[in-house]
Amino acid sequence: xxxxxxxxxxxxxxxxxxxxxxxxxxxxxxxxxxxxxxxxxxxxxxxxxxxxxxxxxxxxxxxxxxxxxxxxxxxxxxxxxxxxxxxxxxxxxxxxxxxxxxxxxxxxxxxxxxxxxxxxxxxxxxxxxxxxxxxxxxxxxxxxxxxxxxxxxxxxxxxxxxxxxxxxxxxxxxxxxxxxxxxxxxxxxxxxxxxxxxxxxxxxxxxxxxxxxxxxxxxxxxxxxxxxxxxxxxxxxxxxxxxxxxxxxxxxxxxxxxxxxxxxxxxxxxxxxxxxxxxxxxxxxxxxxxxxxxxxxxxxxxxxxxxxxxxxxxxxxxxxxxxxxxxxxxxxxxxxxxxxxxxxxxxxxxxxxxxxxxxxxxxxxxxxxxxxxxxxxxxxxxxxxxxxxxxxxxxxxxxxxxxxxxxxxxxxxxxxxxxxxxxxxxxxxxxxxxxxxxxxxxxxxxxxxxxxxxxxxxxxxxxxxxxxxxxxxxxxxxxxxxxxxxxxxxxxxxxxxxxxxxxxxxxxxxxxxxxxxxxxxxxxxxxxxxxxxxxxxxxxxxxxxxxxxxxxxxxxxxxxxxxxxxxxxxxxxxxxxxxxxxxxxxxxxx
Numbered sequence: 001x002x003x004x005x006x007x008x009x010x011x012x013x014x015x016x017x018x019x020x021x022x023x024x025x026x027x028x029x030x031x032x033x034x035x036x037x038x039x040x041x042x043x044x045x046x047x048x049x050x051x052x053x054x055x056x057x058x059x060x061x062x063x064x065x066x067x068x069x070x071x072x073x074x075x076x077x078x079x080x081x082x083x084x085x086x087x088x089x090x091x092x093x094x095x096x097x098x099x100x101x102x103x104x105x106x107x108x109x110x111x112x113x114x115x116x117x118x119x120x121x122x123x124x125x126x127x128x129x130x131x132x133x134x135x136x137x138x139x140x141x142x143x144x145x146x147x148x149x150x151x152x153x154x155x156x157x158x159x160x161x162x163x164x165x166x167x168x169x170x171x172x173x174x175x176x177x178x179x180x181x182x183x184x185x186x187x188x189x190x191x192x193x194x195x196x197x198x199x200x201x202x203x204x205x206x207x208x209x210x211x212x213x214x215x216x217x218x219x220x221x222x223x224x225x226x227x228x229x230x231x232x233x234x235x236x237x238x239x240x241x242x243x244x245x246x247x248x249x250x251x252x253x254x255x256x257x258x259x260x261x262x263x264x265x266x267x268x269x270x271x272x273x274x275x276x277x278x279x280x281x282x283x284x285x286x287x288x289x290x291x292x293x294x295x296x297x298x299x300x301x302x303x304x305x306x307x308x309x310x311x312x313x314x315x316x317x318x319x320x321x322x323x324x325x326x327x328x329x330x331x332x333x334x335x336x337x338x339x340x341x342x343x344x345x346x347x348x349x350x351x352x353x354x355x356x357x358x359x360x361x362x363x364x365x366x367x368x369x370x371x372x373x374x375x376x377x378x379x380x381x382x383x384x385x386x387x388x389x390x391x392x393x394x395x396x397x398x399x400x401x402x403x404x405x406x407x408x409x410x411x412x413x414x415x416x417x418x419x420x421x422x423x424x425x426x427x428x429x430x431x432x433x434x435x436x437x438x439x440x441x442x443x444x445x446x447x448x449x450x451x452x453x454x455x456x457x458x459x460x461x462x463x464x465x466x467x468x469x470x471x472x473x474x475x476x477x478x479x480x481x482x483x484x485x486x487x488x489x490x491x492x493x494x495x496x497x498x499x500x501x502x503x504x505x506x507x508x509x510x511x512x513x514x515x516x517x518x519x520x521x522x523x524x525x526x527x528x529x530x531x532x533x534x535x536x537x538x539x540x541x542x543x544x545x546x547x548x549x550x551x552x553x554x555x556x557x558x559x560x561x562x563x564x565x566x567x568x569x570x571x572x573x574x575x576x577x578x579x580x581x582x583x584x585x586x587x588x589x590x
Contacts, residue, residue: 091192242421256283304341353385394440
């Protein structure tokens with residue numbers, strides 16, 4: 001690029017020859033074209049054709065086109081002085097100043113010619129441009145830095161900071177005139193750099209406003225997401241549970257991951273984890289509706305696959321375009337198993353008492369919202385000393401790896417993760433590389449069924465009695481309950497309430513149920529549970545008995561004296577009716 005002589009021509013069209021006004025010509029005479037012969041009449045040759053006919057006079061009277069002025073006749077200082085961008089020209093290895101335009105002087109002040117950039121252009125040093133200019137001077141290739149902040153460089157009033165994108169371009173200052181620096185003899189062209197600063201303040205501020213709006217939207221989604229998750233997990237008697245939720249990084253929208261722990265009564269606990277496909281507030285809202293529905297369906301104490309079947313229909317009604325994966329599992333301490341149903345979700349991992357990690361079977365049904373499928377239930381052992389982890393795909397899925405590799409990595413990490421459930425959650429996140437800038441949100445739920453020994457073992461007891469039909473069943477049940485509760489050293493009041501509850505439940509089963517029948521008593525550190533099972537699947541309900549009725553008061557009595565009661569159908573057919581009594585704190589610590 002030659003700084004003093006530009007050979008290019010300005011873009012534009014050539015001027016057409018203009019006809020003289022009619023008032024300047026005598027009436028009835030022809031208007032001559034420029035350079036044309038006298039007598040040429042109006043419209044003899046159109047102006048457009050005259051321009052195409054080339055220079056000089058033509059036989060048909062076409063005008064001679066005007067000559068376009070050359071850029072050589074224009075002053076470079078005048079041109080650069082009118083450019084609204086910042087322009088500075090420097091030359092030599094010390095980047096001595098050859099020229100700064102008016103826009104540059106408005107922002108940074110005028111600069112003396114011939115001074116070095118390090119001395120007279122400190123702003124370039126502050127912007128980090130001097131090393132870049134050295135590279136341009138050596139490589140003869142342009143370099144650009146984007147959106148550099150210039151304090152007080154926006155607008156004529158300089159009331160706010162400006163942002164400029166600077167481009168440094170190699171040039172040559174020709175030796176045809178006086179040297180830019182009077183002390184330098186002009187015997188050859190001087191290599192230099194043209195610094196061009198384009199004002200991008202409006203673009204930067206618009207981008208910042210957009211990012212701020214996105215940040216506010218993401219913060220609202222995160223707040224909604226966290227408000228819909230359990231603020232405090234329910235802690236069952238027989239399990240220790242902890243969960244964590246990690247939203248995606250600032251560039252990732254919040255998803256629809258959720259988890260929950262629901263105590264079902266009679267010592268049983270439901271554990272749920274799910275993931276709504278999609279991002280943002282919409283996914284979080286769908287997640288909140290599904291989580292609320294899960295809690296409502298859980299109160300029905302249905303088998304896991306029936307809960308998912310209900311959720312499947314509800315998900316399609318909430319939003320037909322959204323699908324979700326989910327695992328619903330129920331732990332029964334009496335059975336020592338985790339019964340679960342999976343709607344397209346990742347497998348549960350269980351670590352037994354020996355430290356071996358087992359993977360639950362494949363999903364027992366498709367994702368929620370697909371409709372038309374029947375879910376089934378599966379089970380996995382979860383006895384004392386075992387642990388399990390439920391998780392969403394953000395924990396194990398990576399863009400560059402198959403998801404099975406992530407599950408295998410989680411198995412290895414879970415095998416060595418010891419400690420309380422909350423500590424295990426943190427260790428799993430660290431082992432899988434989950435940080436604040438992770439590109440997907442993550443939910444993890446860890447449960448442990450501790451093996452209790454010593455004093456803790458004294459607070460947990462089980463006792464069961466097989467009942468056979470006949471008049472002797474009720475007295476045997478009362479005697480059994482009285483002896484067991486006395487051995488557990490309950491207070492006389494609680495002892496009598498427990499015996500009364502056992503008697504009423506057994507009487508109800510003898511009257512309305514079918515064999516086989518069983519009475520089970522269970523004591524935890526916080527409650528006494530009385531449960532009776534039989535072979536009839538008709539669930540009892542509480543009703544108001546009339547004064548003349550001889551029956552129908554058993555369940556009402558149970559509901560009156562117990563802290564809670566309920567019933568459910570058992571997997572093998574039949575039902576279980578239970579009630580529980582909260583233990584005083586001192587009784588639970590005996």
